[in-house]
Amino acid sequence: MHKKLFIPGPTEVRDDILQAQAKPMIGHRSKEFSALYEGIVNKIKQALNTKNYVIVFTSSGTGIMEGAIRNCVYKDVLCCVNGAFSDRWFKIAKACGKNADAITVEWGKAIKPEMIEEKLKQKKYDAVTLVHNESSTGVRAPLEEIAEVMKKYPDTFWLVDTVSSLMGDKIEIDKLGIDVCLASVQKCFALPPGLAVCTVTERALERTRTITDRGYYFDFDAMLKRYEKDRQTPTTPAVTLMYALDKQMDKILAEGMENRYKRHLEMAKYVREWAKKYFALFPEPGYESVTLTCVDNTRKITVADLNSELGKRGFQISNGYGDLKEKTFRIAHMGDLTLDEIKELIDNINDILKL
16 A cells, blocks of 8 residues: 655655656657756746756755755855754765865754854855755744845855755745755655756856866756757756656646645644644744644654554654654655645544544
8 A cells, every 4th residue: 555655755746747757768869858858947947936047967956965065165165054954965065075164053943144144254155055944853944034144245155955845935046046056856846756956046157167176967067058058968867757847847837836835834834733732843933844844742652653553544754853763753745745635644643643
């Protein structure tokens, strides 16, 4: 029996999107592929209301995290760390040989704009990395407030991981001034894993061209030069996943972005209210994610047992991440899930726990 996924990725994928991958194969150097890729890029630009470059990599989001460091950082980078995935970006920066400093706060807390400004006053950095939606803790960063700080330091580029929020939580990329905004498709895009998407500003591309040791596979300039030449990619892309992404972008645009954002917020509010009634929310108040809820396990239930019982009924949620295992649990409400599906899940949890 298939377990419907309410986990922070991979998310539930609708049957018609799965079936889109079964179309006959085409060559990635064909006119057919060029038309497919160009269509995808234009649809993503439309959905995100961005004039920035859009690149689709055959990769997880982690690949573009490394790519952003290699393409936009000469030497010094400031990493905002408040969970597992923001810490990953800090580790990536160090692994790439950069001088990485970190703003580190307790898991469950948010990075505040004044913390970033304090660091930027003390030292000039090539870039700041930030995770918008820390899925290990359910914490959402205050992008709008941080953007006001970043605009005071125009020589410092802003790299933002929106892996688990893009296409589910409204992010005004161009207005905020995000230089590289990256995401994976197995989250709010509601696709199988294997592709990652990023938007890149003109100035970020200009910097890329001045960095000689930016690597090969995630070279933004190489990707965009090939796109400008013939709407193709330098290396072989996952064509079947591109089929699925193309179809899903049509469905996303048909739903309408404001409707999509509204649906995600409705699901978030429903789960938050339930969590506050029977447990507690783990994130700092006012910084709760729109796409997943991290619940503080105040009742000391055995999360693994709950998930096992849910599995028998055809549902799956996530235990806490890392050291938060059994201390918290996470319910994702992202992608193509509906409020009715969320209500069905919660009803089953209530029944199992006798709430």
